[in-house]
Amino acid sequence: MTAATHSTLFPQVPDSADAVLEGLDPEQREVATALHGPVCVLAGAGTGKTRAITHRIAYGVRAGVLQPSSVLAVTFTNRAAGEMRGRLRQLGAVGVQARTFHSAALRQLQYFWPKAIGGSMPRLVDRKIQLVADAAAACRIRLDRGELRDVTAEIEWSKVTQTVPADYALAAAKAGREAPRDPAEIAQLYSAYEDLKRERTVIDFEDVLLLTVAILQDRHDIADQVRAQYQHFVVDEYQDVSPLQQRLLELWLGDRDSLCVVGDASQTIYSFTGATPDHLLDFRTRHPGATVVKLVRDYRSSPQIVHLANGLLAQARGRAADHRLELISQRPPGPEPVYTEYTDEPAEAEGAARRIRELIDSGVPAGEIAILFRTNAQSETYEQALADAGVPYQLRGAERFFDRPEVRKAGIALRGAARFGGNDSLLDDAVDLPSQVRAVLSGEGWTPEPPAGSGAVRERWESLAALVNLAQDFAAVKPDATLSDLVAELDERAGAQHAPTVQGVTLASLHSAKGLEWDAVFLVGVAEGMMPITYAKTDEQIEEERRLLYVGVTRARERLYVSWALARSPGGRPSRRPSRFLDGLRPGSAATAGRGSAAGSGGVERGFGGVSRPLGAAPRRTQRTPARCRVCGRTLTDAGEMKLMRCEDCPSDMDEGLYERLRAWRATQARRSGQPAFCVFTDKTLMAIAETAPEDEHELARIPGVGIRKLNRYGTDVLAICAGQDVDGVDEGD
Numbered sequence: 001m002t003a004a005t006h007s008t009l010f011p012q013v014p015d016s017a018d019a020v021l022e023g024l025d026p027e028q029r030e031v032a033t034a035l036h037g038p039v040c041v042l043a044g045a046g047t048g049k050t051r052a053i054t055h056r057i058a059y060g061v062r063a064g065v066l067q068p069s070s071v072l073a074v075t076f077t078n079r080a081a082g083e084m085r086g087r088l089r090q091l092g093a094v095g096v097q098a099r100t101f102h103s104a105a106l107r108q109l110q111y112f113w114p115k116a117i118g119g120s121m122p123r124l125v126d127r128k129i130q131l132v133a134d135a136a137a138a139c140r141i142r143l144d145r146g147e148l149r150d151v152t153a154e155i156e157w158s159k160v161t162q163t164v165p166a167d168y169a170l171a172a173a174k175a176g177r178e179a180p181r182d183p184a185e186i187a188q189l190y191s192a193y194e195d196l197k198r199e200r201t202v203i204d205f206e207d208v209l210l211l212t213v214a215i216l217q218d219r220h221d222i223a224d225q226v227r228a229q230y231q232h233f234v235v236d237e238y239q240d241v242s243p244l245q246q247r248l249l250e251l252w253l254g255d256r257d258s259l260c261v262v263g264d265a266s267q268t269i270y271s272f273t274g275a276t277p278d279h280l281l282d283f284r285t286r287h288p289g290a291t292v293v294k295l296v297r298d299y300r301s302s303p304q305i306v307h308l309a310n311g312l313l314a315q316a317r318g319r320a321a322d323h324r325l326e327l328i329s330q331r332p333p334g335p336e337p338v339y340t341e342y343t344d345e346p347a348e349a350e351g352a353a354r355r356i357r358e359l360i361d362s363g364v365p366a367g368e369i370a371i372l373f374r375t376n377a378q379s380e381t382y383e384q385a386l387a388d389a390g391v392p393y394q395l396r397g398a399e400r401f402f403d404r405p406e407v408r409k410a411g412i413a414l415r416g417a418a419r420f421g422g423n424d425s426l427l428d429d430a431v432d433l434p435s436q437v438r439a440v441l442s443g444e445g446w447t448p449e450p451p452a453g454s455g456a457v458r459e460r461w462e463s464l465a466a467l468v469n470l471a472q473d474f475a476a477v478k479p480d481a482t483l484s485d486l487v488a489e490l491d492e493r494a495g496a497q498h499a500p501t502v503q504g505v506t507l508a509s510l511h512s513a514k515g516l517e518w519d520a521v522f523l524v525g526v527a528e529g530m531m532p533i534t535y536a537k538t539d540e541q542i543e544e545e546r547r548l549l550y551v552g553v554t555r556a557r558e559r560l561y562v563s564w565a566l567a568r569s570p571g572g573r574p575s576r577r578p579s580r581f582l583d584g585l586r587p588g589s590a591a592t593a594g595r596g597s598a599a600g601s602g603g604v605e606r607g608f609g610g611v612s613r614p615l616g617a618a619p620r621r622t623q624r625t626p627a628r629c630r631v632c633g634r635t636l637t638d639a640g641e642m643k644l645m646r647c648e649d650c651p652s653d654m655d656e657g658l659y660e661r662l663r664a665w666r667a668t669q670a671r672r673s674g675q676p677a678f679c680v681f682t683d684k685t686l687m688a689i690a691e692t693a694p695e696d697e698h699e700l701a702r703i704p705g706v707g708i709r710k711l712n713r714y715g716t717d718v719l720a721i722c723a724g725q726d727v728d729g730v731d732e733g734d
Contacts, residue, residue: 046300068095
């Protein structure tokens with residue numbers, strides 16, 4: 001081992017307090033030397049916040065101001081806590097406690113339980129989902145696996161926001177949460193869950209915080225003992241603290257102010273778990289004399305990437321946006337972010353895989369490349385594209401698509417239907433492969449319209465919808481394909497993606513990418529309906545989606561690729577548009593000069609200073625007018641509202657008689673074709689037709705859900721019904 005290698009692997013411990021400060025920039029040095037009183041560090045992405053706070057602790061220890069055993073540094077993940085401990089050891093600050101909130105509270109609870117409560121501490125359950133299932137059984141409420149996860153998440157949110165069962169419904173409504181079940185049912189389940197825990201003498205992770213808070217509140221002698229032990233506190237990722245964690249921190253502190261918090265309101269992306277940036281934003285109000293330091297020198301990303309990140313936040317609205325940080329890149333210039341528009345999702349995945357193959361061949365390690373998406377259900381397309389391109393990959397924060405329970409169960413159902421063929425009653429009315437798959441998966445929980453809100457039920461539906469979409473694409477390529485052919489295709493895909501990988505491209509959701517970074521990042525599916533996600537409806541939810549994209553952008557060091565698809569499947573209607581968050585940031589086709597290189601079949605590449613160029617096709621207009629409510633003018637993002645061309649809450653002028661005639665006609669058409677009724681037109685599309693009463697094909701074609709194929713097939717009948725004419729099937733009593 002050379003001396004240089006040794007010094008890299010085993011850096012020399014600084015020999016003095018002043019040596020600890022060497023290499024820090026002026027703002028980081030200001031953090032490190034601010035050892036007294038409350039300190040608030042507003043640290044942007046990539047600005048070296050962990051470096052600043054670990055050097056602060058180490059400088060205080062080496063200068064004799066802080067006793068190592070009196071310092072407690074808390075963060076949110078075991079990985080972050082481990083990284084902090086490692087850096088402190090390298091700086092010679094041995095003995096400092098760096099833990100997660102739960103780990104620190106559990107240690108104290110275990111120590112003080114005999115004194116405060118007596119006897120042995122209850123067993124800590126690792127996973128509460130079985131307890132929730134037992135509570136549901138006791139309440140005679142049937143929950144599927146997805147609903148169990150969602151109800152469990154609601155119980156966790158209630159506890160970290162210190163909401164008791166009786167107050168759940170009101171608190172959830174006030175917070176704007178989309179409850180997965182009737183709020184009264186969730187409150188009942190929550191209460192039964194708490195009763196079961198007491199009966200079985202067990203506690204959960206939220207109880208660790210709640211019980212520690214209760215002991216410190218009720219037993220002043222124990223609180224004094226804890227405060228005598230820990231006199232200086234550092235909190236990382238302070239924008240993510242919940243009300244319960246904030247209360248615990250206040251009890252640890254008592255009437256002292258030896259506290260240093262570090263955070264960035266622009267990276268608040270976990271509000272659904274109870275996290276809130278309010279404690280960070282209100283810090284100077286609670287501590288008027290606090291030292292405030294802003295870290296804005298970005299050491300992670302190139303100036304081009306930082307420019308885009310700043311541009312995203314410049315368009316933000318709301319309280320967090322008012323405290324945004326303008327980052328200044330400290331890295332050499334790099335390539336401009338590349339914006340690519342694809343005709344459909346498979347082309348987008350293939351384009352990303354092809355470019356990744358080129359990056360790896362040029363010397364970029366596969367482990368320094370990531371594909372980031374909004375939902376885990378998007379991973380399957382990219383898993384397949386990378387496997388087809390021979391690119392190793394690893395999935396972070398989620399199971400591989402074909403390993404997910406709902407996908408495995410769906411595969412078993414499809415295999416059984418293929419084996420029994422015509423003996424399966426589910427398939428009696430299904431004449432083609434896609435309708436057969438829809439019929440089978442409807443028994444597994446798939447529905448034509450997605451469930452409201454987010455959570456496990458939505459994720460489960462997305463997985464099943466991905467299988468439905470895959471069947472449609474497979475049938476488009478092989479019109480004569482049978483259900484057995486599709487099952488064989490699924491088996492082949494699953495087998496190809498189960499190959500073990502060590503060093504590979506990271507596939508991750510934007511939420512699970514927080515705290516990580518790569519040389520090259522591909523942000524995929526950046527289109528309306530996915531970014532922001534369809535169920536983000538309030539201004540606060542939309543702004544959190546913007547922050548989520550900001551987190552994705554700031555994961556990239558040198559190369560950033562942003563892409564979207566105009567249609568879901570090949571040959572589909574190109575009805576999508578790029579995310580509103582990119583408006584004014586990506587180069588427009590009419591406003592730029594020069595010509596960018598085209599890379600990848602089926603895509604349109606854009607770069608700052610480059611002209612859009614469709615690949616293998618004539619130029620076309622890609623700027624699309626956002627869908628707006630025809631009543632109030634608000635921009636529409638929900639798929640159902642976009643079909644209606646109005647907000648759900650806006651008044652409807654639907655012709656009820658026309659709607660019923662259209663429904664009767666649809667039932668006849670569905671029976672004749674052997675398809676489910678929604679395959680003719682969905683209820684929302686019929687409502688939109690009944691509200692607008694189109695008079696010609698042009699007006700009918702403008703209604704979302706009426707594509708060229710359906711216009712050609714059903715347009716004459718629909719227009720005749722709208723005109724009050726008799727059409728075969730309308731008056732048959734359906």
